[in-house]
Amino acid sequence: MTKRARRRPALPRALPSVRPPSFGGRLHDARTATAVGRWLGAAFAVCFVTGLISHYLQHPPGWLANGLPGRPVWGYRLTQGLHVASGLAAIVLLLAKLWAVYPRLFVWPPVRSVRHALERLSVAVLVATAVFQVFTGLLNIVEWYPWPFPFVQTHFAVAWVVAGSILLHVAVKAREIRAHWSRRSAGTLALPAEDAPDRRALLLGVGAAVGAVTLTTVGQAFTPLKRLDLLAPRHPDIGPQGLPVNRTVAAAGVTQAALRDWRLEVAGPHPYTLTLDQLRALPQTHARLPISCVEGWSVEARWAGVPVRDLVARAGGRPGCGVRVVSLEVAGAYRVMEMGAEYVRDPLTLLALTLNGQVLEPDHGYPARIIAPNRPGVLQTKWVTRLEVL
Structure with missing residues (x-):
């Protein structure tokens, strides 16, 4: 018998060399990135400044709490509308900016020094925090929170990281x-001249996309454009008594029994209690004020009620005092407001009893709610049951 020939062990195949991908497309250049970056920087600047205003109006530090102004009455409506509008515009601009620079993510070697x-x-860090900021802000305006961390505190902290x-x-x-x-800078002259028309077309397209997003969302705050309000999560005319509602009476856990037995307690040096009929018998003030929500929608309405300063004075409150407001709401971050x-x-600043000439609907805070000028909607407490003179 012949011996079988032994098979030689197969030699391992050489691994293909790893090469970074090549990008043949034009406009992934510094000129395009700079042009889009100017718009993006402006959007982030507006968003950052107006976001600071919103945060400190909602959560003022102790030294600022007694000095927050009530004028202009439409101040928060303007700044929060700009905050949301610039944030939505920043999403479009950020995507365009990333498209212009993403080939640089694949430079080789990845680290040279x-x-x-x-x-x-x-x-x-810049890209990660910017993407996080604009998209969590987008989910906030539609009131969807698929994360375990508190939005307000996290959004505020990350804003400083983005700015830095x-x-x-x-x-x-x-x-x-x-x-x-x-266009005439030295660096631009070195770029291919044939790219200029395509770059202008790209920038016009980005500008048109920003304009389209703005026009179809800003109507929730700028009511002359409310008919174009197609993509915004709220329409300023839809809701009980012509106003949107974020938190209903059912969601707040306010029962019919609690509303039926309602009394207003005013705590101070001379505390007292009022029924709804007694509160209605007091001198009423009428005011046309906007209510503006942190999600970006706002609408002006006619309110009537008792000035808070009159209720505080009757309880013996001194000039310059603050007030703690307590709601019938069972639980919530803003159940108690100062x-x-x-x-x-x-x-x-009213303890309002009527809205647009009608008694408040339960979803709008019946029997009484706070309405104050230049103040975030989350602090316009509904279902007020107690005022404490501080």
Whole structure:
């Protein structure tokens, strides 16, 4: 018998060399990135400043609580409308900016020096926080919270990280930004001339997309455009008594028995209690004031009720005092609200009993709610049952 020939062990195949992907498309260049970046930077700047105003109106530090102004009465309506509008515009601009620069994510080698590594790390932080900020903000305006962390505190903290990352990025890229800032800058002249028409078309398309998003959402705050309010989560005319409702009486856990037995307690040096009929018998003030929600919608309405300063004065409250407002609401982040001295002394800060000439609907806070000028909607407490002079 012949011996079988032994098979030689197969040699391992050589692995294919790893090469970074190549990008043949045009407009992934510094000029396009700079042009879009200017708009994006402006949108983030407006969003950041108006976001600070919104946060400190909702959660003022102790030194500021008694000095928050009630004028102009439409102040919060304007700033929060701009906040949401600029945030929605930033989503479109951020996607365009990432499209312009994403080939740089695949540069090879990925790290060339310590400075390059730090630069890439700062860009990674900027991109991650910017994406997180705009998309969590988008989910907030539709009131969907699929995360375990508190939105307000997290959104506020990350806003500072985004702002710092943008400033750092601008400082690092200042020379390149300056070279491509205008059409006639030195850096732009080195780019292919045939790209200019396509770049203009791209920028016009991005601008049109921003305009379309703005026109179809800003009507929830800027009511002259309410007929174009197609993509916004709220329409300013839809809801009981012509106003939207975020939190209904059922969601708040306010029962019919609680409303039937309602009394207003005013705690102070001279405490007292009022029934609804007694409250209606007091001198009433009429005011036309907007109610503006943090989600971006706002609408002006006619309110009537008793000035809070009159109720506080009757309880012996001193000039310059604040007020703690307690709701019938069973639980909630704003069940108890504190109001600073400027709001308390304002003649337009009302414990409102009627809306647009009608008794308040339960979903709007029957039998009594707070309405104050230049104040976030979450602090316009509904189903008020107690005022405490501070």
